[in-house]
Amino acid sequence: MAKKTNWYKDAVVYQIYPLSFMDANNDGIGDIRGIISKLDYIKDLGATAIWFSPLYKSPWKDYGYDIADYKSIHPAFGTMADFEELLAECHKRGLKVMMDAVFNHTSDQHEWFKAALADKNSPYRDWYIFREGKRDKNGELMPPNNWTSSFTGSAWERVEGTDEYYLHLFAPEQPDLNWENPAVRREMSDTLRFWLEKGVDGFRFDVFNMISKVYPLRDDRNPLHFQKGVQYYVDGPRMHEFLKELNDNALSLYDTFTVGESYTPDEQHAHRYIHEESGELDSIFHFEHLMADNMFGLKMVAKPFNLRQFKRGLLDPQLRYHGTGWNTLVLENHDQARSVSRFGINTKKYRYEAATFLAMITFLGWGTPFIFQGEEIGMTNTRFSSMDQMKDPVSHFIFDMMKGMRIPEKAILRLIRWAVRDNARTPMQWDGTSNAGFNRGEKPWQCVNPDYRDINVEKDLASDKSIYRFYQKLLALRKSEPVLLSGKTIEYYPDDRQVISYSRSMDGKRFLIVGNFSGTRADFIMPGDFELDEMKIRMTNQGRTDAEVEEIIQMKPYEAILFEEIRK
Numbered sequence: 001m002a003k004k005t006n007w008y009k010d011a012v013v014y015q016i017y018p019l020s021f022m023d024a025n026n027d028g029i030g031d032i033r034g035i036i037s038k039l040d041y042i043k044d045l046g047a048t049a050i051w052f053s054p055l056y057k058s059p060w061k062d063y064g065y066d067i068a069d070y071k072s073i074h075p076a077f078g079t080m081a082d083f084e085e086l087l088a089e090c091h092k093r094g095l096k097v098m099m100d101a102v103f104n105h106t107s108d109q110h111e112w113f114k115a116a117l118a119d120k121n122s123p124y125r126d127w128y129i130f131r132e133g134k135r136d137k138n139g140e141l142m143p144p145n146n147w148t149s150s151f152t153g154s155a156w157e158r159v160e161g162t163d164e165y166y167l168h169l170f171a172p173e174q175p176d177l178n179w180e181n182p183a184v185r186r187e188m189s190d191t192l193r194f195w196l197e198k199g200v201d202g203f204r205f206d207v208f209n210m211i212s213k214v215y216p217l218r219d220d221r222n223p224l225h226f227q228k229g230v231q232y233y234v235d236g237p238r239m240h241e242f243l244k245e246l247n248d249n250a251l252s253l254y255d256t257f258t259v260g261e262s263y264t265p266d267e268q269h270a271h272r273y274i275h276e277e278s279g280e281l282d283s284i285f286h287f288e289h290l291m292a293d294n295m296f297g298l299k300m301v302a303k304p305f306n307l308r309q310f311k312r313g314l315l316d317p318q319l320r321y322h323g324t325g326w327n328t329l330v331l332e333n334h335d336q337a338r339s340v341s342r343f344g345i346n347t348k349k350y351r352y353e354a355a356t357f358l359a360m361i362t363f364l365g366w367g368t369p370f371i372f373q374g375e376e377i378g379m380t381n382t383r384f385s386s387m388d389q390m391k392d393p394v395s396h397f398i399f400d401m402m403k404g405m406r407i408p409e410k411a412i413l414r415l416i417r418w419a420v421r422d423n424a425r426t427p428m429q430w431d432g433t434s435n436a437g438f439n440r441g442e443k444p445w446q447c448v449n450p451d452y453r454d455i456n457v458e459k460d461l462a463s464d465k466s467i468y469r470f471y472q473k474l475l476a477l478r479k480s481e482p483v484l485l486s487g488k489t490i491e492y493y494p495d496d497r498q499v500i501s502y503s504r505s506m507d508g509k510r511f512l513i514v515g516n517f518s519g520t521r522a523d524f525i526m527p528g529d530f531e532l533d534e535m536k537i538r539m540t541n542q543g544r545t546d547a548e549v550e551e552i553i554q555m556k557p558y559e560a561i562l563f564e565e566i567r568k
């Protein structure tokens, strides 16, 4: 066992989506040399680690989340030598490196799957989940059960020319691995060790709690389940055992940080996954707060923003798991719309206020902040004007599904574009030159957001209202205050429909965070266990001074204040 330094407990992780970050060779696709050229930018922000969305060989049916070779670098991104240089350059700057471990499924172009498909008797057949189809009463061949894929449609794909199907909980080009097979598990531990030996410091585990399924694979008969099968493949019976095995054989031999991307595990399981004594994961992501403007967790089905749901999602894990495991704090990632363009925010009017407000109420909480590229300059959603502009297969699956429901194309576009994942994947906006400084050559693989002349790094840094500089200040302050890093969270006024407020406390020291999550003024009354004259403003996003703090604070739209309690 390696000594665990728990380096992640004061870390700030910056997420890079390599396809869209920086294109040094001007071929339209981001690359490793591009990333190396921007490491100082990331370091200066106050990040201490980088998580790379998949850099491996992949046919990019799901842009890297369909891996064709776990121990390789996609040639469009560079070579293994480039990656090693990137790793060394990160370490030189004190930046840790986290890789994306997509272990629930591979690409259908992985050699293992090709071998499994080519020969029924190949040992690789049992690396995946193949099953005979069923016959309905008319003798028609049907999938083995009624499970549906997270990307719409059946979770089973028929093997051409046979009566067999294979399971894919995502796209048909992403066949699920059979974790019951010890050879698969050995290979996954080996993959982790391969990267750890190179010096990688941690992993983000993609949809980690889907790897263990309930056997036999039966129909989901719950009529309330929109996505069928969930109770049979989320938090399955061998989850804890599988995670322990990865730890015993790989993770615990190095000083790592592991975070699992979860599809809402239940509380009991979540607690075990991250419990310090479980030896499973250090932390997981919680996304419930990012469902506060959509229904049933379906991103594209809009509902009016529900602040109480946002608060529950953001704060409950902090209240629940403090002292036993570790938490993460997330506003954006490559699967989410841009935060300043949702939650009912009028982006045109309040972009700066909302971006800085969101950063304060989120990253002053308990847990490791994860910041997604472009979030630190308040990048916005793109007004996609045609389906061609959307590259994400999921946008197209949803489009096809809605078309099948006879919804006119223009209406579909309007209905889905605010939430599609493409919003996160437009090229990073570095400056106001063509292609937003992402490159000086080929048209980027994904269109640039037309607002890049107004919103870009160069302009942001030159502005008095720089979001990047605000993030810098916020992250530095957070790092300098042990209470903000490790203190306990206590919520105030949970039912307030405009204001979010919570305290952080440790060893008799307290901070209070207050934010008006609305486009209208809101009143805030200092909670009874604080004395007004002991509250000093440590940071605010709209210039309020201590002289402007009264018994009832009239808060401006998207105003956020961090108070420090100075006891008399």
Ligand code: NOJ
Pocket: 062, 065, 066, 102, 170, 206, 207, 261, 334, 335
């Ligand atoms: C979660 C990833 O974040 C997402 O981008 C991907 O499509 C699915 N898992 C499948 O790997």
